Amino acid sequence: MSELSISTTQNVTINFKAASVGERMLASLLDLLVKGAYIIVFSYLFFYLLELDRLLNGIDMWSRIAIMIIFFSPVLIYSVTLESIFEGQTIGKKLIKIKVVKIDGYQAGFGDYLTRWLFRIIENNMLGGLIGLIAMSVSSKTQRMGDMAAGTAIITLKNNVTINSTILEEIGETYSPVYPLVIKLSDNDMRIIKETFQIAQKNGDVETIQKLTAKILAVTGIKMQNPNQIEFIKTILKDYNFYTQNM
Incomplete structure (x- = not known):
């Protein structure tokens, strides 16, 4: 696990432990399970109980697409929304005790989380996520491309605190x-x-x-x-x- 030095706005250097590739992957897996649970519950509620599929069959294709995007939008914007609300953490990150931080000492903001989210779309959909995995493996700060673009890194909060x-x-x-x-x-x-x-x-x-x-x-x-x-x-x-x- 590599050291991550962050220089604050007061020119004080604070050392953190960068989250390992394994921790980041485990957090992503837990987030995937949360999103999967949402899809299962949504599908059961709307398609089985409310018979939404009958409604969709009665409208045009573009309207069907729009309705599906609306209902599944929580899954699409899951990470950028929760990281913005919980200051750098999703449910998976909270459980694994890791967090997104700025490497220049400032608090990460919505623009930073949005940049990471946009790059995640590219990284996860090209070569099955291999690009992001390679980037984290070769980075001294365990950064993927989105982190590099946003100037962020993920630290572990598991340090022994006294x-x-x-x-x-x-x-x-x-x-x-x-x-x-x-x-x-x-x-x-x-x-x-x-x-x-x-x-x-x-x-x-x-x-x-x-x-x-x-x-x-x-x-x-x-x-x-x-x-x-x-x-x-x-x-x-x-x-x-x-x-x-x-x-």
């Missing part, structure tokens, strides 16, 4: 916060701050810690009470968790 890899900080029930203005920051801000701080502290990168401190002060308007920048950032992380957990 409190150190989240925005959460261990705070006791008697903890007293210091900086109320920390609530000006968002969850995403805190995730980036924590990840950057941990890397900088591990590498003894004093310059990055100084820049991170200056950025926090500029955005929030906080006045430092502790000149120790490392302790200041640790307090910021704890304060944010205190206020967000007690809102």
Whole structure:
């Protein structure tokens, strides 16, 4: 399973695990089963119970085609619709715990999902899907052609998550916060701050810690009470968790 480095808009590099070819194929298979179940239920309901076939026999060919397209459209637009609603996931992707992300750090949008969907039509219908499989196999980021065109990749969400890899900080029930203005920051801000701080502290990168401190002060308007920048950032992380957990 290859590493996927994503540079965020704050110039912070975050490492993810790219979803394997097997995970992507399994997710696609589950999505195929969901679409197959829809077709079976639809066919039974409309053709057997409502006898829709009799209605279709009484109209012209183009009208029949239009009706069939309408009824089967959920299958046709399944992936682009669900990925747009669930921010990069279909039912299959949710079950396998993988997700579509932008490799430039931005949140993937409808245009990205649409591009992937359009390319999927080509990839799945040429050589029985072999083109997409070959593209994923040779890509260092397990990207198919649609991903390359949209600037996306699929990551796995199965990483072992501990409190150190989240925005959460261990705070006791008697903890007293210091900086109320920390609530000006968002969850995403805190995730980036924590990840950057941990890397900088591990590498003894004093310059990055100084820049991170200056950025926090500029955005929030906080006045430092502790000149120790490392302790200041640790307090910021704890304060944010205190206020967000007690809102």
